[in-house]
Amino acid sequence: MKYLVFVSFLFAHSICFAQTNTALKLWYNTPSGSTWENALPIGNGRLGAMVYGNVSNEIIQLNEHTLWSGSPNRNDNPLALDSLAEMRKLIFDGKQKEAERLANKVIISKKSHGQMFLPAGELHLHFDGHDNYTDYYRELDIEKAITKTSYSVNGINYTREVLASFPDRVIVMHLSSSKPNSLSFTAFYKTLLPNAQRTTIAGNQLTIAGTSNDHEGVKGMLRYKGISEIKTIGGSTSATDTSISVKNATAVTIYISIATSFNNYNDVSGNENERAASYLNKAVAKSFQQIRPLHIAAYQKYFNRVKIDLGVTNATAHPTNERLKNFASVNDPQFVALYYQFGRYLLISSSQPGGQPATLQGIWNNKLRPPWDSKYTININTEMNYWPAEKTNLSELHEPLLQMVKELSVTGVQTAKDMYGARGWMAHHNTDIWRATGAVDGAFWGAWANGGGWLSLHLWEHYLYNGNKTFLATAYPVLKGAALFYVDFLVEHPTKKWLLMNPDMSPENAPRAHQGSSLDAGTTMTNQIVFDVFSSTIRAAEILQKDKAFVDTLKKMRDRLAPMHIGQHGQLQEWLDDIDDPNDKHRHISHLYGLFPSNQISAYRTAQLHNAAKITLLHRGDISTGWSMGWKVNWWAKMLDGDHAFQLIKNQLTPVGTNEGGGGTYNNLFDAHAPFQIDGNFGCTSGITEMLMQSADGAIHLLPALPTVWQNAGSITGLRARGGFEIISMEWKNGRVVKAVIKSAIGGNLRVRTPNELKAASGVAFKNAIGENSNHLYVVETIKEPVVSEKATLAPVVLSKTFLYDIATKPGQIVTMVLK
Template sequence: MKTFFLTFLLFGFSVYSQEDRNLKLWYNQPSGETWENALPIGNGFLGAMVYGNAEHEIIQLNENTVWSGGPNRNDNPNALAALPEIQKMIFEGKYKEAEELSNKAFISKKSQGQMFQPVGNLNLYFKGHEKYSDYRRELDIEKAVSKTSYEADGVKYTREAFVSFADRVIVMRITANKKGSISFAASYTSPHKIKNFAVNNSKDLEITGTASDHEGVAGLIKFKGITRIKLDSGKLSESDGMLTVKEANAVTIVISIATNFNNYHDVSANEGQRDADYLNKAAGKSYESLKNAHIAAYQKYFNRVKLDLGTTPAADLPTDERLKNFRNVNDPQFAALYYQYGRYLLISSSQPGGQPANLQGIWNGSLHPAWDSKYTININAEMNYWPAEKTNLSELHAPFLQMVKDLSVTGQETAKTMYGTRGWMAHHNTDIWRATGAVDGAFWGLWTAGGGWASQHLWEHYLYTGDKTFLAAVYPVIKGAALFYADFLIEHPKYKWLVVNPGNSPENAPKAHNGSSLDAGTTMDNQIVYDVFTATIQAAQTLKEDNPLIDTLKQLRNRLAPMHIGKYSQLQEWLDDIDDPKDNHRHVSHLYGLFPSNQISAYRTPKLFAAAKNTLLQRGDVSTGWSMGWKINWWAKLQDGNHAYSLIKNQLTPLGVNAGGGGTYNNLFDAHPPFQIDGNFGCTSGITEMLVQSSDGAVHLLPALPDAWPDGSVEGIRARGGFEIAEMKWKDSKITKLVIKSALGGNLRLRLPNAMKQKSGEELAATNGENPNPFYFTDETASPIVSENSNIKPLELKPTVLVDFLTKKNGVYTFVSK
């Protein structure tokens, strides 16, 4: 009996361990007509949504450069002349009047931004498959392959699909367990006004078209798609623009798509030649060859990080059922799956040489998507890339970093013509054409920090990689963001601090302003200017250049308005203490200083740290999808793992369950609603921050581990200064084993939940003071705290052990618990 029981336990553990590694989204019913049920595949250039319907399979197609319009500018030439009057009105408290004038003088009279658009659908019609059984569809995110299987009329059918990372094509393979049983018709549909369908050489389906005109900008993107159908036996024929397959043993479908886009100011490429080149390069290869090369290229990225939070029988259920149950059932593997799904989506929507992941990554089925599916740079686009460096996908940061470099070019004219400054800037929105003007109305659009915030990603990439060649190449961009603010800042007539005017706290407005968002010296503006100046100073010092500029920026930084603690013990959102503790707005922008910045610290600014927590408590947990993602990161930085985990449960809840808030669709896309991919990326970042942080002077391990994850392990998370957590295991919330790789060498400061020693037995010495590692430099000249509530008390934190360890370049170091 004992032997049987032990065998059962071992078998059960083996099953669940395999399930934990088997990272799949799976369902026992098809998508139907619901786009948010379909499963996303992509390679950063092409995206597809696979519906998995038995009788009518839909493969919805995207290409990352299919956008409306063409090269354009949207600056308002009236801005500069009106700027002094608007600043005067704001200083005098005439906020609504300032907003009205700003709508006339600052908001673009041209394009408000162009739209990311779909190519169309490839439709496959399987006559007689209306009745089916034994149905299953899945997305294997370890291999980036989708699969649909079912039985119809006694035959087992299987379809596999992927977007190749090795070849720039979409591939589908259809097989059956009975020879000669595969028959279907294939055709294109597209929502575009200008389009054409054709059959070429009786074997290729072709679609050509032109993206939309929009807001007075002519559509100049031309696209072409080719679908080639390769048969194993059977017959292929054409009729009325369709291809028909009859009685095949197996079928391989290869889809290529290309456009005439070269860059944001050049659309002169030959889309037809490009498309044919992509197709012909891939179509001659066998399916297995295409699939194996694809998986190998994908896993080069995906396999770098592994996360095990444990598993339970809940992991055996279909994904949509797990989503319904997650709030009330212990299912730690579902959190690990969602974490890795975020990494999968970033790998699949952002590749070097392609466009950055937009508001929907690379997946969009609508000709007129919500918010144009463009780049909202007052939070959403930046959030997309929060996981890039720390989840070991540094190369995939490249498309966003290239966009920042592009904006530094287009934004020079905006800075000069609208603000009369040097350097460059961007407002709260941009698109593939790198527009930098103010759009959508002054309430949202008259925000000058889009370029400043985006530029911090260049500095972050350096902090993680230590690549001085990269830093030297992008230093002019970082410097340009600082020069804009150096010229634009203005002295506040009452407080004498230097402030941004006009500015706002994105998309929110205090009651005291009569519905206007405009103000001078808002907390987020001050924080971003501080970061821009600090990054420029540190970059210049690292590169040993621009000493006069360093001195100037230090002087300006010392005059910036500080952060304040208000009468409700909150971090003030505005310069004056006018916050409403009942304000539950989705944007909590003034906590930028807590995350992604590190100006608010548990150890350096404990009162501000406590005030930040009070702000979050007052705002509440209920929020839209992306906002919940940001809140997970904040609670992780506040070292409250249980609160962060409660927000993960809120996020991993079907849409409609959180009253007044967002949630998650059945395919695990984040629901703002509607779908915005930033919530997926925000949550992946937040889970990382719960396990590893490196922004506050040390590599802090398990800073916010929730009670729900007492035992687990992670591999591959990266920290600033070239460190990698090659392996970390914990049990009962204590680290039992730690392996760290040091790519750059230098001092490794660890903040640990429990005492550890080297595997060789040597003790680790406790430490304090400034970390000598330059990548962990924390500037003690931060904006001073001005507290209007001296009674606020610092938070009680869990005790930690702080140790230093000197590493060598490319060294690997193992530590164990004492």
């Protein structure tokens, strides 16, 4: 009787709490039904699950981070090398379409075009007699990383909680009821994998096992094993060959363990059976009540670092899907805060140290043939996944990507040599768990050769945030290898004499002047990436005091790179030729890489280029695919235009299908390309951070792009800036910073740009900043003056007044600044 009273109290309390404290919850009053994009995601970096919250037929869709099709393989096309000279001549002669046809033969892989991230299966729970239910409620609590479903049938309250335990590496589901001995259901696996075998063991374990799929001529050699163990309080269990039935239990806990034989990208000899059993046995020894707080503590170690308050209105009283539907027409600032933290939640859940990087869909996929294979598209999408990592205080979660880049720097050596006759390493626009670096999907997309260069810069960014020279020493060979590829691959323009890439392309876009071909020489984005790779390698070598001769070579070659161009419409040119179409609405605006995530274009240093980038943004328009709108939030933040950045947030936070010809957001707040791509979630979280704090342009800039709707009052805590600085807290009122508390982890000059005057609250010496920042982690590279079309009309540069301060700090010092 005591148990009954306790459970009833918990159920009533949970409903009340959920209805009144929804700040960090996605919640709904209807089940997901059969729609995967309505289900709620959980994950621990190794296992992912989508919890449907259905009443009679619950579905837990499962993923494991190393379960991919195929096996170790390479996909280079060695025919490229002998055709490079011919291809380069065709492009320089303006015959891009002919060059593209040749590239399809000699550059694009004749083997695998990349392997697929696979779904592990679904755990189904069928409940007889639960069709007529009341008081339905389900939620994802992103403060605790736990889903909950609750409802009533015939006066009995039922509750389910599901979590993906970080310390225990398993998924755990706990079912309870307000009346003893009233839980009855049948559990079984379903799977799309053709080589899967499903069995039961010992009457309380469901298993699924098999070998991964063959794909595009690559044999599936990865073995996997999943085990679900059911523990009951009260009642009984019975089993068939493939299912387990629970009768009249009071509470049930289901432990789900999945493992594969994957050791690394070149070794699949691990023991999946031992791994799955080991994770399971350690977890089963604990009750749900023991696992739950340990899971929450491990998760909150990351999540609780950042808190954001943009204000609250009564819109929070509505379910998440209704808030999404209404967001464009109501004042709901807390919905932006929820979406912001949801992005951080997704990164914590899909990218953990020692695991695989977040794919195009994070760690969640329910399709045997997912869109774009749910792999790594490295001409924007994978990089965007990790934009929030450093700045939103999740630096450790950058590690899976950084490790992948290090592995690509090994596999990419052969690609650089065999395909392009170059030293160093490179990768094209796509890769997978086997670290393939060949060109895939056709020359229009796949001939892009800068995946390695762009990815290598993530290691440099990681260093800029922590200043750890030991890490830099491990990253330097990767940076050097990326730079060395460009040293060997760049060629001289026949008339301009600049050094540039050929063949090259601006990702996935083709101007009409090129007969619909994407191929060209020396596109703006590539020139910007090469500049950054050379610059970061130079600085890393100088910090580590090595490779002086190589540094001299890089400096000389960097001086010969093509400058950026401002075209006849006042736009930043995408190509060397002035052929941009003001009516081009293409989702890729790759040449604005120099604005963000790079920092070559600045409102304070390169005003003409900054205005040209703005014109390009206006030409391209706002509505686009989900990830593109996410990138645009960052760009408009770098434009220092908070209201326009907020408009892009409104566009992105629109139900999918509403934006004509564009993306949006699904009911579970997944980003829609459409279909689902997680990069838009991460991109928007990064963009919101950039609206509130930037640190790439020589200083920590507080409130650089605060929109009108947030100006009244707000606060954020825990953001990280370059140089080892942490914004312990920042508060604002009426668009002005009223208090900022900044901690210096490693010391050095702290330069702060603010929209209003501040003073020291703790006796720290402030001085007005002049000249270059003396902090070596804030060095800003000087770029060439742009080439400006004679037809261009350049708008005047108008900037709001700001205040720039320097504060000398020591390691561990905390600086407090308040309104003057």
